[in-house]
Amino acid sequence: MGLDPGLRRLALGTLLAAYQGPVPPEWAVELLADGLAGHTLFGTNVRDPGQVAASTAALRSGRPDALIAIDEEGGDVTRLAHATGSPYPGNAALGAIGDVALTRRVYQAIGAELAALGITVNLAPTVDVNSADDNPVIGTRSFGADPLRVAAHSAAAVSGLQSAGVAACAKHFPGHGATVTDSHHELPMVDVPMELLRQRDLPPFAAVVAAGARAVMTAHIRVPALTGDGPATFSRAVLVDLLRGEYGFTGTVITDALEMKGAAVAAGGVGPAAVRALAAGADLLCIGAKVDAELVERVAAQIVEALADGTLATARVEEAAGRAAALAAWTRAAGDTPATVDPDLGYAAARRAVRVDGVLTGLDRPLVVQLHTESTIAEGRVPWGLGPHLDGVPEIRVVAAETDHATLRGLAGDRSIVLVGRHLHRLPGGPELITALAAEHPVTVVEMGWPAQWRPSGVRAFVTTYGASHANGRAAAEVLGLAG
Template identity: 50%
Template sequence: MELRQLVDSVLLPGFLGTTPPDWVLRRVAEGLGGVVLFARNVTDDEQVAALTARLRAERPEVVVGIDEEGGDVTRLDAATGSLVPGSLALGVVDDVGLTSAVASALGGRLAACGVTVDLAPSADLTLTPEDPIIGVRAFGSDPHRAAAHVAAYVSGMQSAGIAACAKHFPGHGASTVDSHHTLPVLPRTEQELWETELVPFRAAVDAGVRSVMSGHLVVPEWGPEPATTNRRALTEVLRGELGFTGAVITDALEMGAVAGTAGISDGAVQALLAGADVLCVGGELADAEIVDRLAEALVAAVRAGRLPEERLAEAAERARALGGPVTPYGTWDPALGMLAARRALRVTGSLDLTAPPLVVDVEVAPTIAAGPVPWGLGPHLSELVPGTEVLRTTGRGTAEVLAAARGRPVVVVTRDAQRHPEARDLVTDLAKIGLDLVHVETGVPGPDLGSAARIDTHGGSYVCLRAAAELLAAHAAGEDSR
């Protein structure tokens, strides 16, 4: 392969629109490794299948990636909310057979859409309440239990022909800052990593995961560079000590942790030198100019003797192994997601509603990873319990809630209330007043805030919210659906 073709083959950019623009089609035909799809590229499954078919008409072995975790981070169902619960809900159910079945069903759906690699599962752990980005995306805090589910997810996804991608190596869950914005430094020794964060990644490797995503995270004992550009992390630990032989995909290079330190172009060179194989870019930057800039920087690095062409050729071979086409496998069963979401509900106190309630959906900004996906219990319960009223608030209006309730039961719905003081204070204030109050937490369960009853859904996906609404509706009718 010519040098420019080698360079292009390790790039995985995003783009705008629901059809591939001309620059993407031209670059794919010339050897661009592939593309990564986001919610902005999706209308429905049929449209995605047509999009990927158009790409494959230019080059059949093109890589098509997507960030489809299910749960709160969904691309296929960004317009409605995911039809499968996310990792934390599956971890709470703690049925590895169910986790594998959900992943296999989702993989079958992705295969039918023409996707070849899913940037999931999250092999991170939920290790601190201040974690701003992982939360319900992880299978839990226990490394060995999470490891079992990571392995089951990998096996299920790959049984459908889709390459899974364990992320974000070496594990983001102990961080209190978001690498989309700045560079996290993990307060962990290497020994602590081996005992905790690396346990799920070892399980993923043992399960044969075909790709691993590097995290933009600094481990001080490994040096000042984040894992994405750190040879100790990617070559010595991930490949040498964990034995991983598949493709290393970088997290998006335009994220602040890399773009704000090394810069995108130099970060790309450093990532390849460290042992990465596929350079992901385009979550926020998505045009031909950024792809050309990256390609030119890599060509210049090879010609200057900084980046060995042999390393580039090795990366290109691993990148090509993630390409397609994929033969659709199995059938998509949306009932499976509802079953899993119902099993993930955890209830304390009495849920009996004496009248149609006021539902207070406390809105907080979604994470960058999740993006704007419909959220809230109000629409679901309004459909199931006639007479239900809905109030959407940012959490500042205790008096507004009391005025709207007019003595009726109140169902207040939060997402990670422990991380959002205004949401937390609203729940505690309403509880102190002595209302007939049910607290529905859709994020990582935090401390008891004093409500008479509580439902933890362990996720804010469509099916998790629907399952909670069904449970409340059954109790409003005087029936115990459980």
């Protein structure tokens, strides 16, 4: 016996699916006609602007008010520019500059580009306060470590995006910035009292709610004081009591991807995770990136089954689907808001973010060495570094833990060395290689990750870009006098 059509449609109205490739498959469009709330676009769905616009138009042939979402944070997390790197600096750079009007302009420009392509929801900004230098998943995606600064820039980002007609989704509630593990791989824990959470992690969320953010994304993190043994995504105390009750949020609660191990393992699969998230108060469920028609139908069926056995109240799922529909209605009403985008806006901003400790001397045709760093799942394999911006300057790429400093000295000869990396303080073999090399050779270091307190001894200069986007790379090359 098939699913009750009305209940199936109700369940589909709470789901945000995805598909592979640059052309939406028939099932992705057909499910929208059947009531699916929408799709999230990933790098695999993006080739060029014309192709993306054609894809969003094809999806809307299934239903005109379909939600089409994307993670376009700027900086290190970009889908539109995954092949080259973002032309905008990320949040850490914007926070370092400290100009909230600039942050609003950057996010308005990002929103204008999304709107022109038919994308209606940006799963951004990241408003977590990055209070842990070793945070492996937030880092430069955060506006900084100061709650008040992060709050001010978060509100500006939401205002900028939504002024362009694109709904903002502030993430990751109640705050992912203090974690030292990645929720894509496991369930991180933030074991702090509520008083500290209110002082450190929650002010940016209060700010985005006040700024009118249309959506807030949940975090797959465990906060024992709030969530007990499970993640925030499954916690009614977090999503209803705190977010809606205490902070007065009336928009759409969107989950982080339920395929992530921080949620899926805790629940026993994507379907059970969907049921638990809905019961806790979530409205729109991101299934993940690796999605096909079978998975969507299975999740919908498990939601219908939970409705039948009383695990889920019909009124709760109707409320969730209603909030997802309200988000879609807002995006349609916002319409296309024309905006002129300055192509140099992001590059000019990235230049303002660069900080130099020391003296930039002896950089006539140096050897540029990029230290390999693994990308997070959130970032994906997006190009980074100085390479695309160098004017005839030789560059090599090495793995720090597998490279001897004497080898680099031999390659450089009488030229100085510029070492480029991300999160160098925790890169295996990185601090040791830099320290040994600087003791015997002129070295300049370019840090393109989260700037920790660590500084190597003996280097000529330590340059911080607060991110590794295409814009950050060009800015660093220009400051070093190496740009073409």
